[in-house]
Amino acid sequence: MINRRDLIKHLSTVPLLGGFLGNGTAEAAGLLAKAPVRNLAKELGIRTFINAAGTYTMMTGSLMQDDVVATIQGAAKEFMMLDEVQTKVGEKIAAITHAESAVVTAGCFSALTLGLAGVLTGMDQKKVEALPHLEGTGMKSEVIIQKGHNIGYSHALTNTGCKIIQVETVEELQKAINEKTALMWFLHIQSDKGLIKHEQWIEIAKKNGIPTMIDMAADVPPVENLWRFNDLGFDLVCVSGGKAMRGPQSAGILMGKKQYIDAARLSMPPRGSTIGRGMKVNKEEILGMYVALDNFVKMDHKKEWKIWEDRVATIENAVKSVKGVSTEVTVPELGNHTPTLKVSWDAAKISLPVKTLQENLRKGNPSIEVMPAENNSLTITTWMLKTGEEKIVASRLKEELSKAVV
Secondary structure, three states: OOOHHHHHHHHHOOHHHHHHOOHHHHHHHHHHHOOOOOOHHHHHOOOOOEEOOOOOHHHOOOOOOHHHHHHHHHHOOOOOOHHHHHHHHHHHHHHHHOOOEEEEEOOHHHHHHHHHHHHHHOOOHHHHHHOOOOOOOOOOOEEEEEHHHOOOOOHHHHOOOOEEEEEOOHHHHHHHOOOOEEEEEEEHHHHHHOOOOHHHHHHHHHHOOOOEEEEOOOOOOOOOHHHHHHHHOOOEEEEEOOOOOOOOOOOEEEEEOHHHHHHHHOOOOOOOOOOOOOOOOOHHHHHHHHHHHHHHHHOOHHHHHHHHHHHHHHHHHHHHOOOOEEEEEEOOOOOOOOOEEEEEEOOOOEOOOHHHHHHHHHHOOOOEEOEEEOOOEEEEEOOOOOOOHHHHHHHHHHHHHHHOEO
16 A cells, blocks of 8 residues: 555656645545554455456456545545546546546546437536436437447437437448438457448548547556547547456546537536536546546556556466466457456366356455356456456466366
């Protein structure tokens, strides 16, 4: 845990946090020096585990960095105006990501809803209060996406009342564009499942005067993706904050053209009578998200990558020693772009269904989470492991596989 001296040093270097560098800072720093009074996970019987699976929402994403936690604790000791916090943080985030403007949202999903809301309403308060009822308002009502991109997250767009129009070819896209088209939406993790790539999608949209939005929720690393899509010309870019960046799990970022961010904020708290009222982000999360982003951009990513590779090698070398086991290390191009170990075994030599292995690891002490795959195999990532946990995963996995050798 970060110590008091490091906390004060960190906070003093972040201009927008100056508001709580007074009495609250010393008190917050003092809190960090104390051990937690209660272990609520143990008290409530909540299972904790070694995360060898990845940044899944069901597994509560990632673990926040120490100084993100310190920022949250410090911010909790002072009152601030929510809009001012969003404005100041947004300016910092926009500068980092090459965007005109930015705002912290309640995860990436809410960024999609709020971004489209801003496109639909502009700065018209009557339209803001009308959403999701579009009929008779003069607002547009259709969002075009590629069929291969429609895997569920587009529900965030229909929350505004809009209808999804699916296309597959450029010809279908051009025919689909009409006076009702509000937005052309792109899902980066599925970009290999569509015929129309990023640049052409933007080009066609611009020719027709239609805003574009890209969902890149889980698409850092690489860190360059944080500004790549703004530089490409997408009008709105949405990303999760509680994955690789290790910000608050319930935070995300909406960034892009200022006119749309300003309009999106009209549907956000503290304002009521809007579809975004329930998508509240507190001051602690907003400030914590900024610190997480700032740290992530500045970190040594090559060094981090080498750590992940070394951890994968430790696990791979252990399991390969079991007769009948084979391994493969890959790096997904889209989403969760980290070294990923696939462990497979010959069912004729090792009698162990993957679901049984998963349960055995889950029920062990310590509990371990991995992701099952097809045909007697599983996948492991190491970017969410704490130092030394790769040795535990290697030992337990080897133990379970060895016991099942026929």
